[in-house]
Amino acid sequence: MxxxxxxxxxxxxxxxxxxxxxxxxxxxxxxxxxxxxxxxxxxxxxxxxxxxxxxxxxxxxxxxxxxxxxxxxxxxxxxxxxxDLFMEGFDQVTRMLSMGWQQLAQVVRTGQPIVREGGAAPGEFFAVLVKSIFPQNYVGAKTAVRAIPPQTRRRIKNILDIGGGAASWSISIAEEIPGARVTLVDLPQVIAVARQYADRHGLASRFDYREGDFREVELGNEKFDLVILGHIIHSEGAEWGKRLIARCAAALRSKGMLLIAELVPNDARTGPALPMLFDLNMLLHTPEGGTFTMRDYRGWLGEAGFGQVKTIKSASVPSPLILAVKR
Ligand SMILES: C[S@@+](CC[C@H](N)C(=O)[O-])C[C@H]1O[C@@H](n2cnc3c(N)ncnc32)[C@H](O)[C@@H]1O
The missing domain is CATH 1.10.10.10 (Winged helix-like DNA-binding domain superfamily/Winged helix DNA-binding domain)
Known part of the structure; x- marks a missing residue:
């Protein structure tokens, strides 16, 4: 039952x-x-x-x-x-997140996220989390890159991975596109993890890093052929998420691509259960975060100047990946 x-x-x-x-x-x-x-x-x-x-x-x-x-x-x-695909930190992440979930009723009463007292700072938390989510995302990225036609893939020379974590998406994609360079933006503690993972995969010489808050870090204009937002928009929320998508459009060359990995509920928000539960996870842990539907993403991408929005199913990630081309 x-x-x-x-x-x-x-x-x-x-x-x-x-x-x-x-x-x-x-x-x-x-x-x-x-x-x-x-x-x-x-x-x-x-x-x-x-x-x-x-x-x-x-x-x-x-x-x-x-x-x-x-x-x-x-x-x-x-x-x-x-x-190589060990979900390191699985146990620590389970413990860290369960503390918040025990306060769900109170968070629903107040509408305010949990108060972190003595909890890990964001950089420390993410340095653990990104190791545990690396394997599924690394495998999901292989599906994404194979969905890009070979002639388009050959044009990808510069990749920007925003909030790249352990570089799960960009390592996996860089392995499939020889010669492509990656710029990864993240917090200092997490960049240390990304460096380890890029070294381990023999890609150290093809990675550049920008430490800092991605809301403020300069992303440049028309510099990149592929920008990755892997599990970023859910913690940013609708307003910051839309702004970030618009900045990604500015950072991309014409016909450049944006890859978004997210947990995406159906348009009626009646399921699947995991993206809906993830929405509560964001209610618990962030002031503005949540999960958003494909209708939301199509609207935001269209406004930012993207066309040809397609979804790619991968068995290793919970929702289809979103790939959009700058008009
Ligand atoms: C859920 S993890 C996703 C990591 C990676 N993109 C992936 O999908 O495996 C979110 C990442 O965004 C980073 N992040 C969150 N807020 C940030 C901010 N304001 N500035 C820079 N990095 C941030 C975290 O440190 C973490 O690496």
């Missing part, structure tokens, strides 16, 4: 976050197969570990044959440290 599932839904997230915190998936990936072996590798209690591992079997992140546990492909790809 859905009411029971939803009553206890946070337990699933907590079980997964605890397993990541304990590094259970890495231990199994390294060859520890039994509950005892995983417990001793992760400094945990063997019988408690067995109970956690059996839950992960029920949740379909592990399989068990006799006493031996195995990772399923999604766990090997995203939850083991041995993977």
């Amino acid at each position: 859905q009411i029971s599932t939803d009553h206890w839904a946070t337990w699933r997230t907590s079980a997964l976050a605890a397993a990541v915190e304990l590094d259970v998936f890495t231990a199994i990936d390294e060859g520890q197969r039994t509950a005892g072996a995983v417990a001793s590798r992760t400094s945990a209690n063997a019988s408690a570990m067995r109970r956690l591992l059996d839950v992960l079997v029920a949740m379909k992140y592990l399989t068990r044959r006799g006493e031996n546990y195995e990772l399923v492909p999604v766990a090997r790809t995203f939850l083991s440290r041995k993977s």
Whole structure:
């Protein structure tokens, strides 16, 4: 029954976050197969570990044959440290965001976001968050770049990644477009993370960085062939989001492209559930943020001088990506 599932839904997230915190998936990936072996590798209690591992079997992140546990492909790809696509920080992000969600009723009463007392400063929070969202976005970007016709792709020489985080979108796209240079704008603590990820992917020499507040950083005029707004507009809100889209248009050359990744509810705002829940996440954590519909995006893009707005489905991100061409 859905009411029971939803009553206890946070337990699933907590079980997964605890397993990541304990590094259970890495231990199994390294060859520890039994509950005892995983417990001793992760400094945990063997019988408690067995109970956690059996839950992960029920949740379909592990399989068990006799006493031996195995990772399923999604766990090997995203939850083991041995993977290039490890969702580092999954457990920390779960903890940081759950504090806000516990105050949802109060936030709905007042209409004001939570008061952060002693919480992480934005740069510190984002330096953790961007690592955990890197893998899905990196994979989503591969779909986006393949949706751009090869002759158009060859014209892309300069890419601007605004609020680029760990450079999930721009690393993935730069790998597919040899020679393209990336300028990434973000807060200083996050740029340090982007540098690590670009180095790790062998792209250090093709990345430039601009530290600072993207509302103020000069983005230039007609300099770029592709601008990326990856999960930026939801925290900016409608007014700042529209302004940012207009600044992206100014920064692009004629026929340049804007790629937007967002959680997008349907036009009637009746679903899907994740973009709608994300809207509440923004209500909790930002003064003006929210999720916006395709009708909103088409309107804002048209006003800013974009045409040919298309959507691209990717299995690794929750909503279709938006690609628009400057007229
Ligand atoms: C949700 S993360 C998205 C990261 C990346 N674009 C992605 O999709 O993987 C938002 C990013 O915007 C950055 N950011 C938020 N507000 C900013 C501001 N005012 N100036 C510069 N960067 C900002 C954060 O530091 C973070 O890296």
